[in-house]
Amino acid sequence: MVRDDILSVTGLRVVTRDGDPLVHDVSLAVERGGALGIVGESGSGKSLTCRSILGILPPGLRVDAGTVTFDGIDLTGLDYRSWQGLRGNRISAVFQDPASYLNPSITVGKQLSEVLRVKTGLSRRAAHARSLELFEQMGLREPAHVYRQYPFELSGGMLQRVLIAIALSADPELLIADEATTALDVTVQAEVLDLLEDLRRDRGLTLILVSHDLAVVSQICDHVVVMRDGVVVESGTADDVLKRPQHEYTRSLIEHHTAYGIEKFLAEEVLDV
Numbered sequence: 001m002v003r004d005d006i007l008s009v010t011g012l013r014v015v016t017r018d019g020d021p022l023v024h025d026v027s028l029a030v031e032r033g034g035a036l037g038i039v040g041e042s043g044s045g046k047s048l049t050c051r052s053i054l055g056i057l058p059p060g061l062r063v064d065a066g067t068v069t070f071d072g073i074d075l076t077g078l079d080y081r082s083w084q085g086l087r088g089n090r091i092s093a094v095f096q097d098p099a100s101y102l103n104p105s106i107t108v109g110k111q112l113s114e115v116l117r118v119k120t121g122l123s124r125r126a127a128h129a130r131s132l133e134l135f136e137q138m139g140l141r142e143p144a145h146v147y148r149q150y151p152f153e154l155s156g157g158m159l160q161r162v163l164i165a166i167a168l169s170a171d172p173e174l175l176i177a178d179e180a181t182t183a184l185d186v187t188v189q190a191e192v193l194d195l196l197e198d199l200r201r202d203r204g205l206t207l208i209l210v211s212h213d214l215a216v217v218s219q220i221c222d223h224v225v226v227m228r229d230g231v232v233v234e235s236g237t238a239d240d241v242l243k244r245p246q247h248e249y250t251r252s253l254i255e256h257h258t259a260y261g262i263e264k265f266l267a268e269e270v271l272d273v
């Protein structure tokens, strides 16, 4: 069967102002409705790869080789106006530390409503109703109460759900979650991952999940890319990469992470046989 990739990255290279490469020859692809995990230790180039896809590289860094194609559109050559129609609309993202993306002096409901009005042109009343609906879909209990709360009144898990609601306000096709559950405790982390998995199943949302934690990726991803020092060292189905790793580096990551809960995933191998 022919794969229907919504996103493909080929030979991506990100360099500094002096031309020093930070990400070299990265290639990956995500099937429409699929979930790709990008794993690797801190500094391996996961975030820069995602930021290249989103067109938001830090100042001084640029893509100097490769292509990023989203639904047939070459993102590397896009002008500002074309990005406006894509980022936040068809491609969205959530990051670590959700509080830093919210205005502390405006209620979270108002912040979501404002985004909805700007992105989808809804009236004030319709945006309010849609916000409540989105909060409910994100698993926030008592959405009308949450609507009136300020960021400091919510827990980390609730804030991340609010950020996911904002990221989904324009009904994007692709969501990039870059270490989005890293700061949460394990139980809340699992709940937010369940939410992402539900959104994938119910809305057909395509996911890229970036994490230094293999346990996180093993929970919902069907494909995995392993990065180290700015290069892809191994990629394939989650089953192949996590249960039958070919690369020494992947093996060492798995060894280190068995202590953090991917035993359950790896144990299924026993049942598979």
Ligand SMILES: Nc1ncnc2c1ncn2[C@@H]1O[C@H](COP(=O)(O)OP(=O)(O)OP(=O)(O)O)[C@@H](O)[C@H]1O
Residues within 6 Å of the ligand: 016, 022, 040, 041, 042, 043, 044, 045, 046, 047, 048, 049, 058, 059, 060, 061, 212
């Ligand atoms: N603005 C920048 N200027 C110079 N070097 C940078 C910049 N941003 C990142 N780097 C370097 O690029 C490399 C890849 O960084 P990146 O943030 O993509 O890694 P990562 O795998 O996402 O790690 P982390 O989980 O710590 O964010 C690292 O060596 C990092 O120090």
